[in-house]
Structures are given as C-alpha cells and as structure tokens.
Amino acid sequence: MDREPHSGRAAESGPGPTGRNRPAVVVLCRPGNLHCLRELGAGMEEEGVPFRTEDATGGSAVELAFAAAQASNLDVGVGVDDAGSVCVHHAKLPPDMPALAGRAADARTLGHNAARLVVGIPFKDAPVRTGQ
Amino acid sequence: MSLVVGVDIGNSTTEACAAEIGEDGQVTYLSAALGRTSGVKGTTANVPGVVEVVRGALAAAGRDPADVQAVLVNEATPVISGLAMETITETIITESTMIGHNPDTPGGVGLGVGTTVAFAELPGCAPDDAVICVAGAGTDFEDVAAGINAATARGVRVAGAVVRADDANLIVNRLREPIPVVDEVTLVDRVPLGMPAAVEVAEQGRTIRTLSNSYGIATVFGLDPDQTRLIAPVARALVGNRSAVVVRTPAGDITDRRIAAGGLTLIGERAKRSVDMDAGAEEIMETLRRVQPLVDADGEPGTHVGGMLARVRDTMADLTAMPRDAVRIQDVLAVDTFVPQRVTGGLAGEFALENAVALAAMVRTSKGPMELLAARLREALGTEVLIGGVEADMALLGALTTPGTAKPVAILDLGGGSTDAAVAMEDAEVRSVHLAGAGDLVTSLIDSELGLESRELAEEIKKFPLAKAESFFHIRMEDGTVRFFDEPLPAEAFARVVVLADAGMQPIRTRHGVEKIRQVRRSAKRRVFVTNALRALEQVAPAGDIRRIGFLVVLGGAALDFEIPDMIAEAVSEFGIVSGTGNVRGCEGPRNAVATGLVARHASARATCAAVRCG
Ligand SMILES: Nc1ncnc2c1ncn2[C@@H]1O[C@H](COP(=O)(O)OP(=O)(O)O)[C@@H](O)[C@H]1O
Numbered sequence: 155m156d157r158e159p160h161s162g163r164a165a166e167s168g169p170g171p172t173g174r175n176r177p178a179v180v181v182l183c184r185p186g187n188l189h190c191l192r193e194l195g196a197g198m199e200e201e202g203v204p205f206r207t208e209d210a211t212g213g214s215a216v217e218l219a220f221a222a223a224q225a226s227n228l229d230v231g232v233g234v235d236d237a238g239s240v241c242v243h244h245a246k247l248p249p250d251m252p253a254l255a256g257r258a259a260d261a262r263t264l265g266h267n268a269a270r271l272v273v274g275i276p277f278k279d280a281p282v283r284t285g286q
Numbered sequence: 287m288s289l290v291v292g293v294d295i296g297n298s299t300t301e302a303c304a305a306e307i308g309e310d311g312q313v314t315y316l317s318a319a320l321g322r323t324s325g326v327k328g329t330t331a332n333v334p335g336v337v338e339v340v341r342g343a344l345a346a347a348g349r350d351p352a353d354v355q356a357v358l359v360n361e362a363t364p365v366i367s368g369l370a371m372e373t374i375t376e377t378i379i380t381e382s383t384m385i386g387h388n389p390d391t392p393g394g395v396g397l398g399v400g401t402t403v404a405f406a407e408l409p410g411c412a413p414d415d416a417v418i419c420v421a422g423a424g425t426d427f428e429d430v431a432a433g434i435n436a437a438t439a440r441g442v443r444v445a446g447a448v449v450r451a452d453d454a455n456l457i458v459n460r461l462r463e464p465i466p467v468v469d470e471v472t473l474v475d476r477v478p479l480g481m482p483a484a485v486e487v488a489e490q491g492r493t494i495r496t497l498s499n500s501y502g503i504a505t506v507f508g509l510d511p512d513q514t515r516l517i518a519p520v521a522r523a524l525v526g527n528r529s530a531v532v533v534r535t536p537a538g539d540i541t542d543r544r545i546a547a548g549g550l551t552l553i554g555e556r557a558k559r560s561v562d563m564d565a566g567a568e569e570i571m572e573t574l575r576r577v578q579p580l581v582d583a584d585g586e587p588g589t590h591v592g593g594m595l596a597r598v599r600d601t602m603a604d605l606t607a608m609p610r611d612a613v614r615i616q617d618v619l620a621v622d623t624f625v626p627q628r629v630t631g632g633l634a635g636e637f638a639l640e641n642a643v644a645l646a647a648m649v650r651t652s653k654g655p656m657e658l659l660a661a662r663l664r665e666a667l668g669t670e671v672l673i674g675g676v677e678a679d680m681a682l683l684g685a686l687t688t689p690g691t692a693k694p695v696a697i698l699d700l701g702g703g704s705t706d707a708a709v710a711m712e713d714a715e716v717r718s719v720h721l722a723g724a725g726d727l728v729t730s731l732i733d734s735e736l737g738l739e740s741r742e743l744a745e746e747i748k749k750f751p752l753a754k755a756e757s758f759f760h761i762r763m764e765d766g767t768v769r770f771f772d773e774p775l776p777a778e779a780f781a782r783v784v785v786l787a788d789a790g791m792q793p794i795r796t797r798h799g800v801e802k803i804r805q806v807r808r809s810a811k812r813r814v815f816v817t818n819a820l821r822a823l824e825q826v827a828p829a830g831d832i833r834r835i836g837f838l839v840v841l842g843g844a845a846l847d848f849e850i851p852d853m854i855a856e857a858v859s860e861f862g863i864v865s866g867t868g869n870v871r872g873c874e875g876p877r878n879a880v881a882t883g884l885v886a887r888h889a890s891a892r893a894t895c896a897a898v899r900c901g
C-alpha cells in the first residue's frame with residue numbers, strides 16, 4: 155500500500171476552499187485541549203464520519219458547538235471550552251438546546267454521538283464511571 | 287324517581303353506571319366511571335375499588351351519595367389466571383467457540399484465519415506465523431495498530447484481530463495492510479489463546495458468507511463430516527451477522543439442545559390425555575379439543591407450567607377456603623413463542639432466540655364470598671347493596687343497548703385475564719364460556735419476544751402505534767406518514783423507534799426496527815385474541831355453528847385496542863355475521879356493558895317497559 159497510514163480520513167483542518175467545502179463535522183476547541191480532541195476525533199473516525207477542527211477564541215461549550223454546527227455543512231458541531239465542558243449541537247436546534255452535553259472524560263463517546271447525529275443512528279451511552 | 291348505581295367488578299377494571307329510574311321503569315343514564323379493581327375479583331378486597339368508582343360516577347353526575355337508593359353489583363365470581371413460559375430449546379457454547387455479536391462498526395473487510403495470540407505476545411511470533419491478534423481492555427488503538435504494523439513488517443501474517451473497545455476502524459485505518467477486526471467483544475479475556483480461529487467482516491450492507499455456512503467453517507478448519515455436524519449450530523447462529531469470530535477449541539462444542547419441558551395432563555369429561563409441552567401450541571390445543579369439555583389440568587411437578595398450575599390452584603383454594611384438590615383448572619391456552627436468551631458461554635453477551643411455549647390457565651368458582659362482599663359494601667357506602675344477575679346475562683343486556691343490535695346476539699368480552707363469550711338466541715337461555723388468555727398474555731408475549739424486561743413498556747407497545755424519530759423535529763409513523771414537532775425531541779429518542787403513548791413519546795431501547803416490533807405486536811394479538819374469539823364462539827354458538835349468531839358485539843378493555851377488533855372482524859367475516867365493537871348506550875364504546883345491564887335489569891324489574899336514553 156502506498157498511502158500513509160491514517161491520512162485522508164479526517165477532512166484536513168485549516169483554511170482553503172477544499173477544506174471548508176468538504177462535508178464534515180466541525181469541532182471548535184480552545185487551543186491546548188489535545189487529549190480531548192484526539193478522543194473526539196477517534197469517536198467520529200470509528201463511525202466513519204469526516205470532521206475538521208478549528209481553534210476557538212472564546213465562549214462556552216454550548217456557544218462554540220452552535221457556531222460549529224452553523225459552520226458545518228453536515229449541520230453538526232462540537233464545542234469544547236476551557237473548563238473541559240463538551241457539547242454537541244445541531245444547526246437546526248435552538249441555540250440554547252444542544253443535542254448532547256458532557257465532560258472531556260466522555261469525549262470518545264461524544265465523538266461517536268456527534269457522528270451518529272450525522273448518520274442517524276441512536277446514541278451510544280457514556281460508559282458508567284464510579285465516583286465523580 | 288330513584289337513583290341507582292350499577293357496578294361491574296372485573297378482573298382488572300371496576301366500572302360503574304349511575305342512573306335515575308322513574309316510576310314507570312324509564313331509565314335516565316347519568317354517568318359512567320371506571321377504576322382499577324382492588325384485589326381479586328369477587329372478594330372483600332374489592333371494597334375500596336368499588337367505593338371509588340361509585341363516588342366517581344356520582345360526582346360526574348353531580349349527585350349526592352346520600353340520595354342513592356341502591357348499588358347493584360354483579361355476581362362477581364373469582365377468576366384466577368396464571369401464565370408460564372416453558373423454554374424448549376437452549377444454545378450452550380462450551381469452551382467458547384464463537385463470537386456472534388454484531389458490533390455497529392467492525393473494521394476491515396474479508397476473512398482472516400490464524401492462531402489466536404494475545405496482543406502483548408505479537409513480538410514473540412515467528413515470521414510466517416498466521417495469527418489472529420486478541421487485544422484486551424485498556425490497549426489503545428494507536429498502540430495496537432503500531433504493534434500489528436511492526437509484526438507485519440517482520441513477516442508475521444496478522445490475519446485478523448479481536449478487540450475489546452469500539453475501535454476496529456481506528457485500528458484498521460492505521461494499518462499498512464487492512465485486516466478484518468471485530469470489536470466490542472466484552473469478554474475478550476475469555477477468548478482461548480493458541481487456537482485456530484477465523485475472523486470475518488462483511489462489507490457495509492452485507493452479511494458474512496463463510497462463517498455462517500457450515501461448509502465454509504469446514505473448509506477454513508479442514509473439518510471431517512462428524513466435526514462439521516458438531517459445528518453446524520455455530521454457522522446457524524451466525525447467519526445474518528455482519529461480522530463474526532469462530533475459534534476452534536479441541537473439546538469445543540456448541541449444542542442446540544431441546545430441553546425436556548415436562549408434560550401437561552388434560553382431563554376432560556370423558557377422556558384424559560397427556561401432551562408434552564415441547565410438542566408446541568398446536569398439538570396442545572388439539573389435545574384440548576379432543577378432551578373437551580375440560581374438567582381439570584395438571585402440569586409435571588418441577589416444570590414452570592406445573593408450578594404455575596399449582597400456584598393458580600393454591601391461590602383459589604386460599605381465597606375461597608375450598609380444599610386444594612376441589613379447585614379445577616377450567617381452561618388453558620397454549621401459544622408458541624420465542625424468547626431471546628443469553629447464550630451460555632458467549633463472549634460478547636450474545637442472545638439466541640429460543641423456542642418456548644406460553645401457557646395461560648384459569649380457574650373460576652361460583653363460591654365467591656359474594657354475600658360477605660355485599661355486607662362490607664353496605665357498611666362502606668351506607669346504602670342498600672343488591673347482588674344482581676349473572677355476569678353474562680348482564681353483559682348481553684348492556685351490549686344490546688348498542689345501536690343496531692338485536693337477538694340472536696353474541697358478545698365477546700376481551701379482558702385482561704380471560705376472554706369471555708356469551709350468546710342469547712331469541713328464546714333460548716344464555717350460554718357462556720370463560721377462556722384463559724387475554725390482554726395480559728398479549729403483554730407478556732410482547733415483553734418476552736422483544737426482550738424488553740419491562741411489562742410497562744410492553745403494555746404501551748401493545749396499546750399505541752410506533753414511530754421512528756428521524757430528526758429532532760419529525761417522526762415517521764409506522765404507516766409511513768410524517769409528524770412534525772415545534773419543540774425538539776429529547777436526545778434519548780433520536781433515531782430510535784418510539785411508542786406514541788398517551789403520556790408522551792417513549793423510546794424503545796432495543797435494536798429492533800419498527801417493522802419487527804410491529805410484527806411481534808400484531809402476531810401476539812392474533813395468537814391470543816383471534817384464537818380465543820374463534821374458540822369461544824364455537825363453544826357458545828348453537829350446535830357450534832357460528833353462522834347462527836346474528837350480531838357479534840365485541841366488549842371489554844382490549845376492545846379499545848386499535849387493531850384487535852379489526853383482526854376479529856376479519857376472522858369472523860367468513861361466517862357472514864355482523865360484527866363490531868360495542869357502543870354501549872350509544873356513547874360508552876365497548877365499556878360499561880355489565881354495569882349498564884345491571885341498571886336496565888333493575889329497571890325492567892320495576893316496570894315492564896324501559897326506555898333507554900343516553901344521558
Ligand atoms: N386503550 C386500550 N387499548 C388496548 N388495550 C387496552 C386498552 N385499555 C385497556 N386495555 C387492555 O384491556 C385489558 C383489561 O380489560 P378489562 O375489560 O378492563 O378487564 P376485566 O374485564 O378483566 O376487568 C388489559 O389487558 C388492558 O391492557
């Protein structure tokens with residue numbers, strides 16, 4: 155095989171008409187939350203749904219997710235704020251009523267579910283954690 | 287003028303009808319009410335339920351309870367019904383030989399064959415070894431992919447993988463050479479290592495071809511005919527899956543066993559016959575037909591059915607202070623069913639559909655403590671309480687208030703625990719039967735066949751239509767039409783099948799599609815109510831000839847169902863009789879027939895002519 159391992163799966167991030175016009179879930183994330191981003195991406199990749207990541211300047215997870223959903227031509231966005239809150243939104247939902255909300259620790263499941271929102275299959279449950 | 291309240295104590299529901307009776311016997315119906323029956327029908331435990339509905343009816347009529355002249359109660363005889371299920375097949379995997387679950391997202395495509403090896407042991411594999419990599423909990427997809435790539439680079443032929451997490455595609459996307467990967471195997475630690483195994487993943491939208499075929503498995507593992515015979519149930523269990531794993535362990539075995547479900551003895555007036563439960567419903571019902579009329583029934587001790595019949599008998603004996611062996615089972619209804627059961631020895635929580643037979647049974651006695659109940663009611667209500675006529679007669683009288691009906695008339699009363707029928711010809715006396723199996727059995731079948739483990743949800747599925755939530759703002763109903771919502775639907779409902787209950791939309795958390803749930807629901811209704819309607823009518827019709835019944839009026843709670851009355855109408859259409867859901871007093875629908883009949887009878891006893899008017 156001549157292709158590089160794991161390239162070309164997720165839509166490339168960054169500007170440029172090709173990157174932005176591709177159908178993709180948009181993830182708006184405050185810079186630095188690398189682990190959370192990796193897990194979100196893993197969830198969406200496992201479901202086979204393309205996504206792209208953009209840096210956010212500020213705002214709550216809900217606001218970021220709604221802005222991301224507006225920017226996505228699949229109508230689905232994910233927002234991650236500084237406090238580690240993660241939100242999944244759909245462009246057609248009211249701004250203050252996100253589809254799903256959770257913590258960075260649930261990022262993998264939220265990634266799966268953002269993708270499932272696109273695909274149209276029921277959401278996965280977050281793994282049950284003991285303690286907080 | 288005198289104010290009376292007719293009260294019908296049913297197995298599940300107590301109904302009341304308040305009316306004013308004039309001197310000439312003219313009846314003015316004022317109101318109706320209903321509530322849950324408290325305790326077993328025909329016992330003093332009914333008092334609170336009766337008091338409540340009597341108050342309810344009077345309140346609805348705006349009348350003072352102190353003005354009530356008499357409360358008329360039906361001759362309520364205790365009916366106990368029981369339900370049991372006997373599973374007659376069982377799938378057991380010894381030494382774990384297959385993983386037959388269907389993860390949503392397996393990875394790669396194709397068939398891989400090799401020896402199972404733990405992920406951590408991959409570096410120890412020799413070049414040219416054909417292996418299946420088994421990765422347990424806590425291994426990250428990047429590490430698994432890197433490990434497999436490294437092994438492949440050394441010449442190890444990694445042919446497939448079995449993993450714990452939901453990351454099959456993440457792994458495959460990072461491999462230099464894609465392989466089939468089955469993920470979400472919960473008990474991956476129990477996959478035997480060092481054994482020949484095959485992993486197969488089909489393309490999206492397709493199902494596996496090799497491991498669901500006995501000869502496919504035989505080819506992969508080089509099996510002889512005897513070994514192939516042993517592995518055949520594995521292939522059968524994997525049919526329809528998109529992915530599968532089969533591990534060949536030396537002593538591994540999967541058996542598809544028939545369980546001895548015990549026998550049922552049916553004692554008729556003239557004959558007595560035994561039938562094995564595992565012969566199936568048809569055979570059991572045929573045996574019943576041969577011994578009819580049934581006098582008693584017995585189940586083999588130690589089986590579910592034996593236990594259920596004994597329980598029914600004990601309860602009735604306790605209730606009526608009858609000796610236990612004087613209590614007789616009057617009817618049974620056997621229904622073929624299937625139950626999803628966890629496969630013993632499965633590795634991913636697999637379920638297999640096992641065959642089962644459900645049996646409903648009932649006893650009824652005429653020895654209810656009716657006088658005692660009436661006395662208690664007198665105390666509680668502070669009014670005269672009269673015990674009215676036989677239930678079947680009252681139901682017929684009430685049914686005849688349905689517009690468009692006349693004798694010869696038959697009623698079918700579809701209740702919770704029993705299906706009752708009665709017929710009144712122009713002159714002849716009333717004949718009636720009480721059959722085991724009704725609404726509660728339908729609910730049980732839906733519950734167990736869909737593996738819901740919730741009677742409440744099964745009851746909702748029985749009563750209300752289904753839909754699929756296709757977006758946050760619209761659902762597609764089971765008939766294909768679409769309904770829109772202004773407010774977004776809850777996330778739990780997203781992309782799920784939902785039942786549109788009165789209390790709101792309720793998601794059904796199973797993998798069954800709309801079509802499957804609908805088919806189970808309709809078939810459960812048919813197996814119970816169509817079977818019982820025909821059985822009941824044959825028994826009450828003059829000379830067993832259903833054609834001689836002019837009008838059939840369907841009554842009872844289950845007659846409110848959105849499809850049962852149509853199923854019955856369709857089943858009796860060949861007999862050329864008029865059949866339909868009752869509309870008691872032209873306004874109560876299939877409810878309140880007995881309560882209305884009690885009032886009508888009381889009135890006609892006071893005068894010869896009773897005009898019926900809906901109030
Ligand atoms: N709207 C409805 N649609 C379908 N079934 C119903 C409805 N309402 C009640 N039932 C069913 O009717 C049965 C009870 O019938 P009912 O006539 O109240 O019983 P009984 O005569 O034994 O007191 C239950 O199985 C219940 O599920």
Ligand SMILES: [Mg+2]
Nearest residue numbers: 391392452454
């Ligand atoms: Mg997967």
